[in-house]
Amino acid sequence: MSESTTSAPGEDRQRALRAFLAARAAPLASLAVILLMLVVCNVMAPGFVSVTNTMHIAQLSAFLGIAAIGQTLVILSGGIDLSIAWTITGTACVYAQVSQGRPAMLLLGLAAALATGLVIGLVNGIGVSKFRISPIVMTLGMNNVIQGATLLYTDGTPSGGVADEGRFFATGFIGPFSVLVLLWIALSIAVIVILRVTRGGRQLLGVGENPLVSYLSGVRNDRVLIAVYGLSGLSAALAGVLYASFSGASFLGMGDTFVLPAIAAVVIGGASIYGGRGGYGGTIIGAFFLTLLTTLLSIVNFSAGARGVIYGGVIIAALLLNRFTQGAAR
Amino acid sequence: MTRWLSSIRNSEALGSVAIFALLFATYFVLKGCRYSFFEAGNLATNVLPLVVVGLAQYFVVLVRGIDLSLGPIMAVSGSLAAVLFPLGIVPAIAIALAAGVLAGALNGLLIARLSLSPIVVTLATMSVWDGVALIVLPVPGGTIPAFLQAVLTSEPALLPMSLILLVGFALLGTWIMSTRFGLQLRAIGGDEIAAEASGVKVARIRFFAYVLAGFLAACAGLYFAISTMAGSPIIGDGYVLPSIGAVVLGGVPLIGGRGSPIGVVMGALILTIIGSLLYFADLADFYQSLINGVILIVVVGAAAVRDWAREALAR
Amino acid sequence: MLSIRGIDKRFGATHAVRDVSFDAARGQVLGLVGENGAGKSTVIRMVAGVVAPDQGSIHLDGNRLALRSPSDALTHGIDSVFQELALIGNLTVADNLFLLKAPKHRWLSIDRRRAIREASEILERYQLDIAPTARVRDLPLGQRQMIEIVRSVERDPTVLVLDEATSSLGQSEVSWLARLVRKLRDAERIVLFISHRWDEIATFCDRVAVMRNGRLVEVADRPAMPQDRAVRLMTGRDTSGGFPPKVPPREGTLLGVDNLEGPMLSRTTFSLAPGEILGLGGLVGQGQTELLRALFGVLPLRGGSVALKGRPLRLRGPRDAIGAGIAYVPLERKSEGVFLDKSVAFNMTFASLALGWLSSWFGLIRFRKERATVAEAIDRLKIRTRSGHTPIRALSGGNQQKVLLEKWLQMRPAVLLLDDVTRGVDISTKHQIYELVRALAREGVGVIFYSSDTYELVGLADRVLVMADGEIRKSLAGSELSSAAIVDAAFGSRVGS
Known part of the structure; x- marks a missing residue:
């Protein structure tokens, strides 16, 4: 207990820097790999790195990034949301089927889709917090329920469509900027602000790291969890709506390709899968990284199988990187 | 026989046995009372992969884990066998099963040795093995020797082969749980820190739980490929949720430490019979996934409510 | 060998x-x-x-x-x-x-x-x-x-x-x-x-x-x-001394506990005066922690009542207790007390933030006020830390405990429940904690503390309740209060069993 508590400011700064880097090893490494990939691509196909191309990849990343907002919050709370696959599909079907491709019905469709997502998320949250069902079982079960419900609702073939006015949000441009990317940036800022400078954000990090401590400090853990899963359902619904707008219609299984990447983006972003540690900034990098990776793998004609293997490998690498830079603290 | 009965009575499987009996009776009546060994064999054939992969999941859940990659491991083993059978039956089967063991060992290494999160690790390896299965066998097919299917549909001692296998796997699971390994699995699930302090090699036992799970999943995949006469790279997806469902329905809590293999077998049977009943009721396939999901949530939620009630009574 | x-x-x-x-x-x-x-x-x-x-x-x-x-x-x-x-x-x-x-x-x-x-x-x-x-x-x-x-x-x-x-x-x-x-x-x-x-x-x-x-x-x-x-x-000292002088508690009843029944608790009745330091003694695991937790609303009660300043309390959770002015520092510091990965400041202001203090509209944290509060507390309690941003796991047990105490002091509690808080804490910090607790008592705060250290009970408490099997077996105060008396009462029920 007698060691000195005063140290040179230089040493302090160094220590702080080291801690900062260690907590962000995975996102920084993926940032480096992103740059490397871009350089290699530009060498192999000169002109690859252009404003249009970058904007295009950012646009593709936005779907994943928005779907991963909820996943980030849920993982920070110490849980996981595996129901976003069919939440995305289901809400996209609701959106397309309610709005029927008619501009006048667009808002109604949007409201119906978002409400559906919110309700799904709230039910997840109630199951996890009030009934203490483990998040993995609750959301995996919910995924199946939505799958069945969607099939019943669409009778196996989704119909309807998205009017051009609606498609603007996913495909439109304002000057050189994609509307979708601008929307993503706005949402990102909101999420980061909520996490870092509000009471709710603090409580979420507390519940995620140690629910018992947070309960004993007077936090209503169940409310925090219900809110978090609700937001996850909402963000999945938004991703579904935007993806349907991008494609012009909804189709079954459109959400399946989001679950693993969304979780991967969060893990690559350096968040602890045990909750309480991380933020949305890393997830943004993770989403961009994974989208770029997918794009490149399909450009060089990797089969779906090889892509699956590489995807899994990347997640394990990120997990290991987090493990060895942040310690195995559970 | 009395020992068997008492072991069932003492386990948490009692509820599942009762539900199974009820459902089986319903099934029997709906079928117009034309019960036969053929029917039983049919049911056993349908349920067997789920029983085996459910047992695989059971051993992992017992040590507070979860394995989402078991379905894809099934796909890899089935696809490998389907591709390799021309090289000879024995090497094909050996390689298919070895692939399962290897896959399980990878999960075990990452989860038990490096203490990474079971959910994310197995999500990642799920993607890896899904990919490997697609590389091995891009489209369902391959060649399965007819002779093997003949063996599976044979009826030695007047009993359908699938029923014999079903009982065999149930016995295998029960046997494993009766060994020291089984006792230590339960100990780790019950209290990991106390087990470690008692001298149980927690990391090693947990590692082997995942290896065992991988092996059993490979068995399930192999059986599935042989009984359907084709390998398929995508069968795995349909087994992730049901394997957990069978475990949960069998009275095994997801926090580990409790539950019996017989319960898991019952859980698998319940899920399968519900599927058959839906078919009889002429309901669309859509309902199957919906009902599976609802069952899983309700059963786990009911267990939570029951625990509260028990706590309230204990007060 | x-x-x-x-x-x-x-x-x-x-x-x-x-x-x-x-x-x-x-x-x-x-x-x-x-x-x-x-x-x-x-x-x-x-x-x-x-x-x-x-x-x-x-x-x-x-x-x-x-x-x-x-x-x-x-x-x-x-x-x-x-x-x-x-x-x-x-x-x-x-x-x-x-x-x-x-x-x-x-x-x-x-x-x-x-x-x-x-x-x-x-x-x-x-x-x-x-x-x-x-x-x-x-x-x-x-x-x-x-x-x-x-x-x-x-x-x-x-x-x-x-x-x-x-x-x-x-x-x-x-x-x-x-x-x-x-x-x-x-x-x-x-x-x-x-x-x-x-x-x-x-x-x-x-x-x-x-x-x-x-x-x-x-x-x-x-x-x-x-x-x-x-x-x-x-x-490193003689057996006597080391504790702040005792001050007689004030008149009246601050906390009235009547016939509590709950897990590990039966017929627990006692009252706490303002400014009183009440010790809980006995062998390990005789219901002391359960009593403290019941008063904090964590353990459900089967019967009995708790009243604060004459007003009956409904304790459905920590939030009710905190709202009434009851604070609890738990036994297991690492698993129940602190967020090990988080900073000193995060830990210190967590409860206040949960109650809505230190934040303005939309729950925006008032960082300037938070920083000032934290800096002042670090100074006042002589918490050895580089700054408020230091992860709390880098602090010694005693300093972590001081952060935890401060977390509750911020809400100016009427009753402070301490669950063996000096366990694993170095001597000098222990004495600081004793001084702090006594100072709070002088201000009229009622303190109930459990300790596995009889020496500490004798030195700090005005009165000690010895518990066995979830019941209060003996109340010791004044000249009756001694280590031997506590140990005797603790084993009383077990002799010959």
């Missing part, structure tokens, strides 16, 4: 063990004594393979041992029984006894019938009246501790480590253990014994090693180490 050579261990900022060396010969019972946090448990844990020393070595009969896990230690014949039990609650007594080695039947199957028979033989041999098929979870604490001791002794270890293994044993059970230890000594085994009770050290041990602040201060034969000398060496 067991030789410990220069072992050293740090946990973050805490230098838990500094260069400790000692020997224990075969046929010797060595007692290790020291205050809470002196480092004796860490030494024992290194011998048992639970934690690895940063430096130094452990030798047994001339061989240097590399102990990476408890199971390594077991293979070298080092067996340990800790205060935190290493039995698995959902397994039966027989299963626990044969966890590593069970009678085999056919094909590796454990022969259950034989296991149960052998288990009951063992239990009988050690004169324990426990059913081998009972689930460990359902047994009382004392019996569990005895089963664990039996399990270790049955494995015939060269070195047996007993770390506070008597904490929940009654008097007859302790003499049972004394006979067992004598047998081990006669069989040329080495026993390392840790206990808080001096009379046990006196009856069990041949040699006594005293630790203070992570250092081994002295090793001597038992006769050369009378109690007062040991206490002086342990504390």
Whole structure:
């Protein structure tokens, strides 16, 4: 207990820097790999790195990034949301089927889709917090329920469509900027602000790291969890709506390709899968990284199988990187 | 026989046995009372992969884990066998099963040795093995020797082969749980820190739980490929949720430490019979996934409510 | 012979063990004594393979041992029984006894019938009246501790480590253990014994090693180490003094507790005056923690009532208690008290933020005010930390505890519940905490604190309630209040049982 508590400011700064880097090893490494990939691509196909191309990849990343907002919050709370696959599909079907491709019905469709997502998320949250069902079982079960419900609702073939006015949000441009990317940036800022400078954000990090401590400090853990899963359902619904707008219609299984990447983006972003540690900034990098990776793998004609293997490998690498830079603290 | 009965009575499987009996009776009546060994064999054939992969999941859940990659491991083993059978039956089967063991060992290494999160690790390896299965066998097919299917549909001692296998796997699971390994699995699930302090090699036992799970999943995949006469790279997806469902329905809590293999077998049977009943009721396939999901949530939620009630009574 | 050579261990900022060396010969019972946090448990844990020393070595009969896990230690014949039990609650007594080695039947199957028979033989041999098929979870604490001791002794270890293994044993059970230890000594085994009770050290041990602040201060034969000398060496001071002067509590009733019934609690009735420091004593696990938790709304009550300043309280959760002005600092600092990964500031203001203080509209945190509050508290409580941003895990136990106390002081509580908060805290911080608690009492705050240290109860409390089996057995105050009286009352119910 007698060691000195005063140290040179230089040493302090160094220590702080080291801690900062260690907590962000995975996102920084993926940032480096992103740059490397871009350089290699530009060498192999000169002109690859252009404003249009970058904007295009950012646009593709936005779907994943928005779907991963909820996943980030849920993982920070110490849980996981595996129901976003069919939440995305289901809400996209609701959106397309309610709005029927008619501009006048667009808002109604949007409201119906978002409400559906919110309700799904709230039910997840109630199951996890009030009934203490483990998040993995609750959301995996919910995924199946939505799958069945969607099939019943669409009778196996989704119909309807998205009017051009609606498609603007996913495909439109304002000057050189994609509307979708601008929307993503706005949402990102909101999420980061909520996490870092509000009471709710603090409580979420507390519940995620140690629910018992947070309960004993007077936090209503169940409310925090219900809110978090609700937001996850909402963000999945938004991703579904935007993806349907991008494609012009909804189709079954459109959400399946989001679950693993969304979780991967969060893990690559350096968040602890045990909750309480991380933020949305890393997830943004993770989403961009994974989208770029997918794009490149399909450009060089990797089969779906090889892509699956590489995807899994990347997640394990990120997990290991987090493990060895942040310690195995559970 | 009395020992068997008492072991069932003492386990948490009692509820599942009762539900199974009820459902089986319903099934029997709906079928117009034309019960036969053929029917039983049919049911056993349908349920067997789920029983085996459910047992695989059971051993992992017992040590507070979860394995989402078991379905894809099934796909890899089935696809490998389907591709390799021309090289000879024995090497094909050996390689298919070895692939399962290897896959399980990878999960075990990452989860038990490096203490990474079971959910994310197995999500990642799920993607890896899904990919490997697609590389091995891009489209369902391959060649399965007819002779093997003949063996599976044979009826030695007047009993359908699938029923014999079903009982065999149930016995295998029960046997494993009766060994020291089984006792230590339960100990780790019950209290990991106390087990470690008692001298149980927690990391090693947990590692082997995942290896065992991988092996059993490979068995399930192999059986599935042989009984359907084709390998398929995508069968795995349909087994992730049901394997957990069978475990949960069998009275095994997801926090580990409790539950019996017989319960898991019952859980698998319940899920399968519900599927058959839906078919009889002429309901669309859509309902199957919906009902599976609802069952899983309700059963786990009911267990939570029951625990509260028990706590309230204990007060 | 067991030789410990220069072992050293740090946990973050805490230098838990500094260069400790000692020997224990075969046929010797060595007692290790020291205050809470002196480092004796860490030494024992290194011998048992639970934690690895940063430096130094452990030798047994001339061989240097590399102990990476408890199971390594077991293979070298080092067996340990800790205060935190290493039995698995959902397994039966027989299963626990044969966890590593069970009678085999056919094909590796454990022969259950034989296991149960052998288990009951063992239990009988050690004169324990426990059913081998009972689930460990359902047994009382004392019996569990005895089963664990039996399990270790049955494995015939060269070195047996007993770390506070008597904490929940009654008097007859302790003499049972004394006979067992004598047998081990006669069989040329080495026993390392840790206990808080001096009379046990006196009856069990041949040699006594005293630790203070992570250092081994002295090793001597038992006769050369009378109690007062040991206490002086342990504390570095004489037995008396070190506590702030007591102040008589004010008139009236602050907290009225009437006939509480709940888990581990029965017919608990008492009242707390404003400015009173009320101690809870008794053996470990007699309902003290449960009482504190019930008052904080964490444990559901079956009956009875709690009133604060005459107003009855409905305690459905911590939030109700906090709203009424009751604060609780829990027993397990690491798992229930602090967010280890988070900063000092995060931990210190977490409860206030949860209550809505320190934030403005939309829940935006008022950072400037937070920073000022934290800086002021660090200064006032002399918390040793680089800054408010330092992760709390880098602080020593005592400083973490001060952060935790401050977290609740911010809400200006009317009643402060402290659950053995000085355990594992260094001496100087302990005294700071005593001063702090007394100062709060002088301001009229009512304090209820549980302590496993009777010395602390006598020194700090105005009145002590001794608990046994969830009931208040005795209330001691004024001249009646002494360590001996507390120990007598604590064991009162157990003598002859």
